[in-house]
Amino acid sequence: MTTTPMSADEYKARTARSHKLLLWFAMMSMTMMFAGITSAFVVSKSREDWMKDFQLPSAFYFSTLSIILCSICIHLAKKAIHKDNRSATTRFLLLTLVLGIAFVFLQFVGFNQIVEEGYYFTGPESNIATTFLYVIAVVHLAHLAGGLISLLVIIYNHSKQKYNSGQPTGIELGAIYWHFLDFLWVCLFLFLYFFK
Template identity: 35%
Template sequence: MNSEHEHQNQVGARRRASPFNRIGGLPPITVALYLALLGITVMFVVLVAAYVATRLRSGLPTGLHALPRYFSLSTIVLVLSSFVISQAPRLYAEDDLGTLARCLGATLFLGCVFAGLQVLGWRELMANGVPFQGASSNSSGQFVYLISALHVAHLLGGMLFLLTLLLRVVHANRDAVRTLVFIRNPYQRRHLTLLGTYWHFVDVLWVALFAIFLFLY
């Protein structure tokens, strides 16, 4: 009897040992995502602060170089992609995997377009006399490359997860039984929710960065 109580106490101790069970009852993967988003936010805040400090220290007037028009186009594309992926939870709830696959595919395509427009924006920066590296009177312009590139890198990470989920949806949609299993699986629902959260975060992050570039560049 004593050994049974000891075993139960050990099991209870192991359960209490997990820090994730004490954070609002959230699943570990959700907590990990929120911590990652917090870390990303802090990193970009530090980079933006360094950019602003360098920009003000340079003493150059704003509007000396035009902000690449491709950055404006890419902002529209990313906002559109955020709207598209916001339809995914509704399609999942309606068991419409075919349309859900097209929704995720369209979001993936728009993400690729955004990344391509960012590259064109970098080329436009160089054409406007803002080098990627080296001595320059407008050294703050190099932060624009860095911040934009890091944002694209984080978007690509989301696109890889999006592609994985898209392939799962396409596979499940080929068979009625697989469709039923996929729709009733809370694991898949959670992944779809986390993907949407991350994508909207990346969207809002870029809009904030673009606004800062627009007023201080």
């Protein structure tokens, strides 16, 4: 039985499919983890010590806007690389990075606002509601750190001219992950807003 060797294009397509499949599995596992945390949040709302009058900090609203803009910018970077527009791709990748860093900064501003209101995440003065908020936000920030690291790798590879309209896989994977992070945070934000 003879086998015909794969062409370079077939190999690239197969590798891209494999990487995308692995990313989808990782995102599904992350989604399941957050489903578990939010389920525990809902169950814990029946506790007598649950804080009823808690308001989300204003910085969380701005961080939500920031991560939505991240998603838009990386989508535009993906469109630009498909047109072989290297300068636009660079510009949108750098904007995504800046907005991602702004999201992290605004999350910490939000944590400070919560503490300034007298709500603590740990210790004898903490409350189960704020602890859940802290866990949800910190776990999302950990996943976002992975997104920022991957974005730095994408920017580096782009600077080395590894991406073009025929080989956009790295940017496509980054865009899928950032859209996931955006969607996940918006869902978490709406969950916390309506179910606090």
